[in-house]
Amino acid sequence: MKVLVCISQVPDTVTKIVLKDNNTAVEENGVTYILNPYDEWYALVRALELKETGVAESVHVIMVGKANTEPVIRKALAIGGDEAIRIDADSNDSYATANYIAEYAKNEGYDLILCGKESIDYANGAVGPMLAELLDTDFIGFATNIAVADNTATVKREIDGGEETDEANLPLVISCQKGVAEARIPNMRGIMTARTKPLKVVTPAAVTALTSVTHYELPPAKAGVKLIAADQMDELVNLLHTEAKVI
Amino acid sequence: MSVIVLVEHTEGTIKKKSLEAVQYAAEIAKKLGTTATAVATGKIADTELQGLGAYGAQKVLYVADDRLNDLHARAITRVLVAAAKQENSPVIVTLHDVNGRAIAPRVAIQLKAGLISGALSYPDTVKGFVVKKSAFSGKAFAYVNATSEVKVIMLAPNSFQLNKTEGAATVENFSVNFEDKDFGVKVKSVDKITGEVPLSDAELVVSGGRGLKGPENWGIIEDLAHALGAATACSRPVADAGWRPHHEHVGQTGGTIRPNLYIAAGISGAIQHLAGVSGSKTIVVINKDPEAPFFKAANYGVVGDLNEVLPRLTEAVKKFKAEHH
Ligand SMILES: Cc1cc2nc3c(=O)[nH]c(=O)nc-3n(C[C@H](O)[C@H](O)[C@H](O)COP(=O)(O)OP(=O)(O)OC[C@H]3O[C@@H](n4cnc5c(N)ncnc54)[C@H](O)[C@@H]3O)c2cc1C
Numbered sequence: 225m226k227v228l229v230c231i232s233q234v235p236d237t238v239t240k241i242v243l244k245d246n247n248t249a250v251e252e253n254g255v256t257y258i259l260n261p262y263d264e265w266y267a268l269v270r271a272l273e274l275k276e277t278g279v280a281e282s283v284h285v286i287m288v289g290k291a292n293t294e295p296v297i298r299k300a301l302a303i304g305g306d307e308a309i310r311i312d313a314d315s316n317d318s319y320a321t322a323n324y325i326a327e328y329a330k331n332e333g334y335d336l337i338l339c340g341k342e343s344i345d346y347a348n349g350a351v352g353p354m355l356a357e358l359l360d361t362d363f364i365g366f367a368t369n370i371a372v373a374d375n376t377a378t379v380k381r382e383i384d385g386g387e388e389t390d391e392a393n394l395p396l397v398i399s400c401q402k403g404v405a406e407a408r409i410p411n412m413r414g415i416m417t418a419r420t421k422p423l424k425v426v427t428p429a430a431v432t433a434l435t436s437v438t439h440y441e442l443p444p445a446k447a448g449v450k451l452i453a454a455d456q457m458d459e460l461v462n463l464l465h466t467e468a469k470v471i
Numbered sequence: 472m473s474v475i476v477l478v479e480h481t482e483g484t485i486k487k488k489s490l491e492a493v494q495y496a497a498e499i500a501k502k503l504g505t506t507a508t509a510v511a512t513g514k515i516a517d518t519e520l521q522g523l524g525a526y527g528a529q530k531v532l533y534v535a536d537d538r539l540n541d542l543h544a545r546a547i548t549r550v551l552v553a554a555a556k557q558e559n560s561p562v563i564v565t566l567h568d569v570n571g572r573a574i575a576p577r578v579a580i581q582l583k584a585g586l587i588s589g590a591l592s593y594p595d596t597v598k599g600f601v602v603k604k605s606a607f608s609g610k611a612f613a614y615v616n617a618t619s620e621v622k623v624i625m626l627a628p629n630s631f632q633l634n635k636t637e638g639a640a641t642v643e644n645f646s647v648n649f650e651d652k653d654f655g656v657k658v659k660s661v662d663k664i665t666g667e668v669p670l671s672d673a674e675l676v677v678s679g680g681r682g683l684k685g686p687e688n689w690g691i692i693e694d695l696a697h698a699l700g701a702a703t704a705c706s707r708p709v710a711d712a713g714w715r716p717h718h719e720h721v722g723q724t725g726g727t728i729r730p731n732l733y734i735a736a737g738i739s740g741a742i743q744h745l746a747g748v749s750g751s752k753t754i755v756v757i758n759k760d761p762e763a764p765f766f767k768a769a770n771y772g773v774v775g776d777l778n779e780v781l782p783r784l785t786e787a788v789k790k791f792k793a794e795h796h
């Protein structure tokens with residue numbers, strides 16, 4: 225079984241967002257980019273576990289991104305991916321990103337494609353189901369547990385107000401969240417071998433993006449906290465009713 | 472022409488967040504000089520469907536197929552695409568929830584439509600079709616322009632106040648030829664969290680952190696949640712330690728919620744925690760440390776021992792409820 229893990233690059237949550245060019249862009253200086261946590265901690269690690277237990281024979285990682293995403297791709301190889309594909313394009317629109325990946329993946333015979341639940345920058349969670357539609361496969365989203373045997377995946381996933389267990393045949397696209405696996409830290413050997421693992425650069429298919437960000441806005445500063453004495457809970461309830469109007 | 476909106480139901484009762492979606496679609500329709508058409512599937516009574524008229528739907532396309540009580544994403548995609556083609560729809564609306572997020576991206580591929588997720592505003596159609604959404608874990612808003620002819624929008628639940636009006640929608644039976652592959656995903660077992668308010672849709676949330684010291688102390692969180700009719704949540708270390716179930720964990724690596732009220736007790740307010748809750752309309756922080764970073768993100772703060780403050784707050788809520796029914 226061949227597994228493909230879709231990975232994206234996102235600003236680290238702890239970086240401060242500063243806007244520039246009349247709020248039409250985010251200042252990149254000072255932003256640390258990381259592998260999207262859902263892709264790294266859950267999708268990639270589960271794929272590696274499937275390989276380690278003999279269910280999968282190879283784990284490829286794919287990133288739609290320009291050359292500046294290569295350090296993050298190398299990190300995925302250091303954690304244990306066998307080989308990487310970088311589709312040399314910006315990834316600002318899920319429709320285009322999914323099409324680029326599908327165009328590449330359709331001839332590669334992947335049995336299982338794992339994505340993260342969402343990229344933490346724009347939280348679309350769209351690339352996975354779009355890929356499934358383009359590749360004419362099923363998609364199971366928000367997985368918390370994945371088992372694969374005999375061409376069938378058994379997946380526990382979040383539903384509205386609970387959990388359910390689904391079964392679907394491969395090929396299949398699954399999006400992963402907490403529960404699917406435990407995060408791993410790359411070891412020295414992994415980091416050394418990652419340098420020599422194949423990283424293929426592919427030209428994107430001719431697909432036009434259908435969305436773009438016109439501008440950004442920073443949330444208004446909080447007016448400041450109103451402190452209520454610990455023995456005045458009637459007052460707090462009263463404020464929640466009359467001022468905040470939430471109860 | 473009409474704007475299409477998918478509605479979800481629980482055993483025949485349309486979900487409140489879907490009423491919001493209908494109202495949202497109707498408002499967009501008005502803006503575009505057209506009407507809103509709701510799409511519903513599964514077992515729902517006619518009166519319930521007609522009731523969507525009170526939220527602005529003029530018509531309901533109803534697929535009475537019991538298999539679609541579960542929202543099989545591929546089957547619903549087929550329904551929405553057929554409905555959008557029939558209605559020559561410029562815009563298709565779903566919710567930004569577990570169901571909408573499995574369906575809307577597929578619809579976008581089929582219709583070659585720009586997809587806008589987590590919409591927080593009506594589209595601004597003065598220069599293009601621009602919708603506001605949250606970005607970078609709540610640290611900014613992004614305005615996304617869809618340039619395609621058809622647009623698909625996933626609306627963030629709890630973004631608009633419901634305004635019920637008069638009116639009944641006409642219900643039309645709608646039929647679609649499904650294929651076997653539309654039901655390829657087999658549901659083996661369902662585990663509903665009963666008796667509680669589901670966290671992802673909750674308007675009120677009470678959340679506890681490491682300051683609670685152990686799972687045996689959660690009674691004071693649950694009591695307050697119960698008095699308010701709120702859902703319960705927790706910080707990551709609490710879920711990691713197994714004090715609370717994983718689905719309650721909010722933050723960068725857990726769920727993202729946007730309730731009207733988020734009460735955090737014994738949570739320090741790390742940036743990764745805020746990433747999941749900063750969209751809450753009102754935040755109340757209870758912490759014994761006046762320097763806890765969470766106070767900077769709070770609207771109301773109580774500096775004190777949660778073991779004393781929480782029971783007092785619960786009593787105050789009960790008193791308030793008794794006075795206001
Ligand atoms: C990559 C990454 C991702 C992460 N993702 C998440 C995430 O998704 N969600 C998340 O929550 N965290 C996440 N974290 C962890 C986060 O950084 C914090 O460590 C965590 O949120 C702290 O949890 P806490 O506030 O419950 O505990 P603590 O930080 O230990 O805070 C406990 C608080 O309780 C107060 N307290 C103690 N006793 C009392 C009392 N009797 N009365 C009142 N107050 C009291 C203390 O003053 C303190 O402020 C992540 C971290 C990393 C590095």
Ligand SMILES: Nc1ncnc2c1ncn2[C@@H]1O[C@H](COP(=O)(O)O)[C@@H](O)[C@H]1O
Binds near residue numbers: 288347
């Ligand atoms: N640029 C990208 N390259 C490869 N995979 C991506 C890219 N962007 C998103 N993905 C995958 O799709 C998932 C959902 O991302 P998104 O739709 O951007 O929220 C991510 O967790 C990744 O698995």
